[in-house]
Amino acid sequence: MKICVHGAGAWGTAVAVNAAARHEVTLWARDAAQADAMSAARENTRYLPGLALPASLAVRAGDIGQAQAGADLVIVATPMAALREQLIALRGTTAAVAWLCKGVEPALDASPASFGLLAHEIWAQVAPDLRAGVLSGPSFAQEVAEGRPTALVAASPHAAVRDTLVDAFHGPALRVYANEDIVGVEVGGAVKNVLAIATGLCDGLALGLNARAALITRGLAEMTRFGLALGARAETFMGLSGLGDLVLTSTGDLSRNRKVGLLLAQGRTLAQAVDSLGHVAEGVYCARTVVQRARGLGIEMPIAEGVVALLDGRVSPQDAVAALTGRDPVPESVPPGAAASPRHSS
Numbered sequence: 001m002k003i004c005v006h007g008a009g010a011w012g013t014a015v016a017v018n019a020a021a022r023h024e025v026t027l028w029a030r031d032a033a034q035a036d037a038m039s040a041a042r043e044n045t046r047y048l049p050g051l052a053l054p055a056s057l058a059v060r061a062g063d064i065g066q067a068q069a070g071a072d073l074v075i076v077a078t079p080m081a082a083l084r085e086q087l088i089a090l091r092g093t094t095a096a097v098a099w100l101c102k103g104v105e106p107a108l109d110a111s112p113a114s115f116g117l118l119a120h121e122i123w124a125q126v127a128p129d130l131r132a133g134v135l136s137g138p139s140f141a142q143e144v145a146e147g148r149p150t151a152l153v154a155a156s157p158h159a160a161v162r163d164t165l166v167d168a169f170h171g172p173a174l175r176v177y178a179n180e181d182i183v184g185v186e187v188g189g190a191v192k193n194v195l196a197i198a199t200g201l202c203d204g205l206a207l208g209l210n211a212r213a214a215l216i217t218r219g220l221a222e223m224t225r226f227g228l229a230l231g232a233r234a235e236t237f238m239g240l241s242g243l244g245d246l247v248l249t250s251t252g253d254l255s256r257n258r259k260v261g262l263l264l265a266q267g268r269t270l271a272q273a274v275d276s277l278g279h280v281a282e283g284v285y286c287a288r289t290v291v292q293r294a295r296g297l298g299i300e301m302p303i304a305e306g307v308v309a310l311l312d313g314r315v316s317p318q319d320a321v322a323a324l325t326g327r328d329p330v331p332e333s334v335p336p337g338a339a340a341s342p343r344h345s346s
């Protein structure tokens with residue numbers, strides 16, 4: 001199979017290296033100097049240092065049309081903020097297309113009726129004729145690049161796209177499960193980033209393992225309520241892109257989102273935390289959008305609300321925690337049942 005990966009960050013590089021063992025793969029970088037440096041050093045020293053790029057992996061910049069000519073599969077591995085422009089540029093391609101980004105696009109304008117879109121909603125808006133889907137699940141780039149065992153989910157309404165993703169990436173160390181619920185898979189991938197900032201904060205303040213387990217569990221309930229209101233299936237949140245990625249990102253120290261929470265707990269400003277990462281932490285950019293959209297749907301997301309208040313500088317780390325622990329008692333809601341009530345509480 002011929003594959004073109006757009007975006008030579010940590011995840012795009014890891015995925016390209018993995019696929020290059022079995023397929024003809026081109027990794028496209030928007031920065032020509034970065035592409036030249038990678039080709040010369042056979043390493044992505046900026047985003048994934050220490051990993052040798054296989055000789056068979058072509059690294060290109062410049063004309064993207066040329067880079068992806070004849071491709072069976074195009075992978076968009078940029079941050080969420082670049083997905084819209086990437087899908088517009090891909091209009092008319094006959095290749096299957098899959099995005100790897102996990103987030104929600106910020107609202108395009110400030111009007112109260114405007115809200116940020118999930119990736120499949122951007123697809124429906126700008127390039128509905130593409131045969132497309134998402135590849136998600138618990139997967140730190142570093143571990144995939146090292147060939148450590150990992151399981152992913154390929155979600156699309158098109159069976160052929162799901163099959164193409166399984167053919168492209170399923171191998172000895174990487175299992176790829178197919179799922180038709182693209183809404184649930186994308187909600188899981190976006191919301192877990194916001195929740196990982198919260199667990200990073202909790203651990204940074206040394207609140208303990210009990211508190212972390214409570215946050216993950218109540219976070220899963222928030223994620224599920226939000227997803228159900230958007231049309232997702234409840235069982236998706238018990239799978240790899242829901243619980244799986246939430247546990248990985250909330251507890252794994254390779255997570256950039258978790259790191260943001262840890263750094264805020266140490267008293268760093270948001271700008272300092274973001275600058276020190278050197279990579280995108282999507283939760284920083286999608287927390288507000290998630291909360292705005294949840295409010296519009298009548299869904300309560302107290303943990304995500306706390307993260308937004310913290311990111312906006314409206315509360316201190318300690319006050320963000322106090323706001324959560326000081327909430328009035330409520331029955332423990334079971335997410336699928338909670339979906340039946342008009343106003344969901346946690």
Ligand SMILES: NC(=O)C1=CN([C@@H]2O[C@H](COP(=O)(O)OP(=O)(O)OC[C@H]3O[C@@H](n4cnc5c(N)ncnc54)[C@H](O)[C@@H]3O)[C@@H](O)[C@H]2O)C=CC1
Nearest residue numbers: 008009010011012030078079080082101102140141279280
């Ligand atoms: N790093 C990881 O372990 C994983 C990341 N993801 C998701 O994948 C997406 C990308 O993450 P990373 O690769 O880790 O980010 P990164 O911060 O390591 O790299 C981002 C890359 O995207 C490029 N880029 C930014 N805007 C672009 C544009 N307009 N056109 C082309 N390239 C552009 C940057 O130059 C850079 O090469 C994010 O949404 C992230 O949540 C998903 C699974 C695992």
Ligand SMILES: O=C(CO)COP(=O)(O)O
Nearest residue numbers: 137138139140255256257
């Ligand atoms: O999505 C990821 C793991 O599945 C990566 O998480 P971070 O973006 O927080 O590093």
